[in-house]
Amino acid sequence: MAPGTLSTFLKRGAIWGFIVLELVFFSVAGEFLSLSDKAFMDLDNMLLLFKQSAPIGIIAIGMTIIMINGNIDLSVGATFALSAIVLLDSMTWPMFGGLGDGVIPLAWGLALMTGVVLGALNGLIVWKTGVDAFIVTLGSMLGYRGLVFMYNGEQPTSHLNWTLVDLAESQFMGLHTPTWFLIAVTAVIWFVMNKTVHGRNAYAIGDNRTAAINAGIRVGPHFVINFMIIGFLASLSAVVFYSESGSVNPNDGELYELWVITAVVLGGTKLTGGAGSVLSTLGGVLAIQLLRKGLGHIGADTETVNLVIGLILIAVLFLDRQLNLKGREALKT
Amino acid sequence: MTDQTPALRLEGIVKTFPGVRALDNVSFSVLPGEVHALMGENGAGKSTLMKVLGGIYQPDEGQIVVSEQPTVMTSPLQAKSKGIVFIHQELSLAEELTVAENIYLGELPKKAFGLVDWQKLYAQTNVILEKLKVGFDAKTRVGDLSIANQQMVEIARALTVEAKAVIFDEPTASLTDAEKVVLFDVISDLQAHGVGIIYISHRMEEIFKITDRISVLRDGQYRGTLKTAETNEDEVTQLMIGRKLDLSRNETHHDLGAVALEVRDLSCGKLFRNISFEVRKGEVVGFYGLVGAGRTEIAETLFGLREPTGGDILLNGEKVHVSSPADAIEKGISLVPEDRKGQGLVLGMNCRDNMTLPQVSDLKAGPFVAEGAEIAIFDQYRDRLDIRTPGWKQLVGNLSGGNQQKIVIGKWLSMHPDVLIVDEPTRGIDVGSKSEIHNLIRELASQGYAVIVISSEMPEVLRVSDRIVAMYSGEIIRTFTSQEVTEDNLIQAISGINPEKAA
Numbered sequence: 001m002a003p004g005t006l007s008t009f010l011k012r013g014a015i016w017g018f019i020v021l022e023l024v025f026f027s028v029a030g031e032f033l034s035l036s037d038k039a040f041m042d043l044d045n046m047l048l049l050f051k052q053s054a055p056i057g058i059i060a061i062g063m064t065i066i067m068i069n070g071n072i073d074l075s076v077g078a079t080f081a082l083s084a085i086v087l088l089d090s091m092t093w094p095m096f097g098g099l100g101d102g103v104i105p106l107a108w109g110l111a112l113m114t115g116v117v118l119g120a121l122n123g124l125i126v127w128k129t130g131v132d133a134f135i136v137t138l139g140s141m142l143g144y145r146g147l148v149f150m151y152n153g154e155q156p157t158s159h160l161n162w163t164l165v166d167l168a169e170s171q172f173m174g175l176h177t178p179t180w181f182l183i184a185v186t187a188v189i190w191f192v193m194n195k196t197v198h199g200r201n202a203y204a205i206g207d208n209r210t211a212a213i214n215a216g217i218r219v220g221p222h223f224v225i226n227f228m229i230i231g232f233l234a235s236l237s238a239v240v241f242y243s244e245s246g247s248v249n250p251n252d253g254e255l256y257e258l259w260v261i262t263a264v265v266l267g268g269t270k271l272t273g274g275a276g277s278v279l280s281t282l283g284g285v286l287a288i289q290l291l292r293k294g295l296g297h298i299g300a301d302t303e304t305v306n307l308v309i310g311l312i313l314i315a316v317l318f319l320d321r322q323l324n325l326k327g328r329e330a331l332k333t
Numbered sequence: 334m335t336d337q338t339p340a341l342r343l344e345g346i347v348k349t350f351p352g353v354r355a356l357d358n359v360s361f362s363v364l365p366g367e368v369h370a371l372m373g374e375n376g377a378g379k380s381t382l383m384k385v386l387g388g389i390y391q392p393d394e395g396q397i398v399v400s401e402q403p404t405v406m407t408s409p410l411q412a413k414s415k416g417i418v419f420i421h422q423e424l425s426l427a428e429e430l431t432v433a434e435n436i437y438l439g440e441l442p443k444k445a446f447g448l449v450d451w452q453k454l455y456a457q458t459n460v461i462l463e464k465l466k467v468g469f470d471a472k473t474r475v476g477d478l479s480i481a482n483q484q485m486v487e488i489a490r491a492l493t494v495e496a497k498a499v500i501f502d503e504p505t506a507s508l509t510d511a512e513k514v515v516l517f518d519v520i521s522d523l524q525a526h527g528v529g530i531i532y533i534s535h536r537m538e539e540i541f542k543i544t545d546r547i548s549v550l551r552d553g554q555y556r557g558t559l560k561t562a563e564t565n566e567d568e569v570t571q572l573m574i575g576r577k578l579d580l581s582r583n584e585t586h587h588d589l590g591a592v593a594l595e596v597r598d599l600s601c602g603k604l605f606r607n608i609s610f611e612v613r614k615g616e617v618v619g620f621y622g623l624v625g626a627g628r629t630e631i632a633e634t635l636f637g638l639r640e641p642t643g644g645d646i647l648l649n650g651e652k653v654h655v656s657s658p659a660d661a662i663e664k665g666i667s668l669v670p671e672d673r674k675g676q677g678l679v680l681g682m683n684c685r686d687n688m689t690l691p692q693v694s695d696l697k698a699g700p701f702v703a704e705g706a707e708i709a710i711f712d713q714y715r716d717r718l719d720i721r722t723p724g725w726k727q728l729v730g731n732l733s734g735g736n737q738q739k740i741v742i743g744k745w746l747s748m749h750p751d752v753l754i755v756d757e758p759t760r761g762i763d764v765g766s767k768s769e770i771h772n773l774i775r776e777l778a779s780q781g782y783a784v785i786v787i788s789s790e791m792p793e794v795l796r797v798s799d800r801i802v803a804m805y806s807g808e809i810i811r812t813f814t815s816q817e818v819t820e821d822n823l824i825q826a827i828s829g830i831n832p833e834k835a836a
Binding site: 197200203207212 | 636638657658659661662663668670675676677678679680681682686690691693694696697700701702744
């Protein structure tokens with residue numbers, strides 16, 4: 001076998017193997033522990049799982065390209081909340097009064113634009129100041145959340161548009177609207193990362209920034225594009241979620257950044273950049289959602305769920321480290 | 334002196350790496366109170382020997398004897414406890430800590446409950462600092478000191494143990510003349526206290542000023558020890574370069590074209606000054622000098638990685654300003670960097686993607702990368718440069734050094750540059766691939782490329798260059814044609830002793 005093949009195979013397949021493991025475990029354990037009679041791997045239950053994975057999943061796909069590029073974005077939760085407010089509030093603005101349901105595309109457009117602008121701002125600051133993305137987005141996380149509270153104080157912002165709710169709750173070929181968005185986003189970003197110049201350069205910059213610069217790649221614009229993409233996806237996630245729920249609290253989306261990063265890391269994307277895949281991130285998102293649902297299914301409470309996910313994350317990274325060490329040994333011989 | 338017990342003796346040290354006999358039966362000894370120079374060209378085995386001495390490498394054969402006690406070295410720290418102390422060229426100090434904390438790092442005196450005994454720490458430190466007659470005290474933050482004074486801190490560190498032998502590795506590389514005087518005072522003081530000193534340097538002037546004996550390594554072999562008082566620079570040079578090396582010159586000559594690159598009075602702060610040279614189409618100009626002579630920095634300036642503080646760069650007769658690597662590439666200047674893995678390649682990417690990295694944005698089919706065109710480019714240069722890889726999908730990190738270097742060279746050739754700069758073309762590459770790369774460089778010149786080769790290996794510059802520029806601490810000392818260059822005049826020029834220094 002060629003050097004490193006085994007570890008590469010294990011790493012690529014690991015997250016899907018883990019998902020299978022979860023399914024088997026919860027199905028069997030559910031037989032004995034679950035209070036409900038329904039099987040864990042019930043079709044409706046699985047469809048719901050996909051739908052519930054969408055809000056975090058859509059952002060996690062964006063975080064994958066940010067992290068492959070060697071950056072990080074902590075402001076996604078705040079961007080998510082601010083976009084949600086723009087979405088719901090703009091539908092009540094008097095100037096759109098006469099449009100009827102024609103307000104929907106406008107509200108969506110405004111919400112998505114919010115995310116793109118906030119993302120571009122992050123990217124420009126990282127590019128022009130040279131300050132680490134961790135620090136920049138830590139600042140913008142606080143700042144953007146501040147804007148959320150300035151908008152409506154502690155009050156929730158609400159507006160239900162029934163056409164929108166129907167759209168969000170509809171199913172096509174069995175899958176819910178949010179699930180379709182998650183699939184579409186994964187597919188598009190997969191193409192961007194694997195088939196376009198931007199994706200190629202993003203990998204190169206994340207793996208070896210010096211070599212990329214020496215090859216004449218201008219890293220700044222790539223940073224900005226990636227931050228705009230994740231901003232767009234954070235607001236798309238909000239658009240998908242709040243079209244259905246119709247009410248946003250100023251605290252919504254808090255800690256989303258951490259769940260998103262957890263999913264991305266679980267999917268095998270390197271924190272240092274240069275390696276990762278959106279498909280594996282999708283696996284990471286599903287694995288976390290399965291764990292939550294599964295633990296709920298067998299009667300564990302929320303606190304236990306968080307504890308277990310935390311332990312699994314650390315175990316996975318430890319395993320990854322061991323595999324990497326093995327891979328390097330294999331290269332030496 | 335001969336009846337003394339050596340402070341440190343090396344007996345028949347052998348160290349092999351896959352394919353290389355880095356040290357071949359090296360023996361020499363240092364007497365107490367002696368300054369013993371260790372000389373040799375780059376790659377002669379000096380640093381390997383020091384790593385063996387410091388316990389970083391274990392010798393395959395032979396032994397280290399400290400004060401007549403055979404000793405196995407396992408780490409620099411353990412070597413220090415045996416009285417063998419290293420003063421490295423690169424300082425390893427914690428800048429945010431005080432002088433005292435740095436000197437006793439890892440061995441801070443303690444009081445009850447593990448608290449640091451600051452009074453004792455400062456008192457002990459000041460005793461040492463007084464011995465060294467330095468102008469700063471124990472509580473100074475190391476980051477606030479000059480490089481020379483930081484070096485004094487390193488030396489002070491050495492004095493916390495009963496040192497039997499102190500090894501100085503190119504200690505004067507970053508010192509001013511005044512600072513050197515202080516350093517030499519310290520060395521003679523150590524000498525007076527009976528410490529044996531190994532002094533590694535390329536600078537003949539210093540060697541003849543302060544050392545008692547000179548031992549020479551060449552190609553990993555011990556070549557003999559000379560008494561400094563009874564020898565001269567020529568004899569040492571002879572011993573260092575020997576006659577065994579393949580010092581064949583570049584024999585292929587072809588007609589040169591127009592001047593592709595001209596540099597006039599280029600300066601960049603303290604790094605290099607008033608650099609003027611030209612490279613014609615079809616010509617290879619070799620830059621030879623010691624590490625730190627400013628050669629790489631010139632290359633980086635030409636490639637837009639550094640902003641010059643003065644002078645002009647002319648490409649094909651036109652004055653240009655190179656603001657970034659992207660700009661340099663656009664103008665037709667390419668750089669194969671010194672650190673292949675760190676600066677030249679994206680190791681986690683495959684061969685094809687690395688090869689097309691600078692031009693991938695031009696290879697588009699609609700919104701996507703035209704992978705077919707990429708593979709065509711890769712195939713073309715794989716065949717032309719004879720790159721041995723199972724296929725383009727192979728990760729570059731899995732290739733041998735020689736093939737990696739060919740990928741980097743192919744990357745630039747596919748961009749059709751006017752000027753190709755190659756910094757240390759064969760560093761870390763095995764002997765067979767070396768000559769392949771050398772032939773390739775000659776071939777490129779014959780195809781009309783203007784090539785600059787920077788190298789620290791004399792056989793390499795002699796082999797590939799039409800002309801050789803000798804540099805010493807940021808200045809061009811002399812430019813040789815391949816007819817007039819000899820090993821002697823070249824090694825003298827780069828050591829800063831050149832009677833014929835051109836004005």
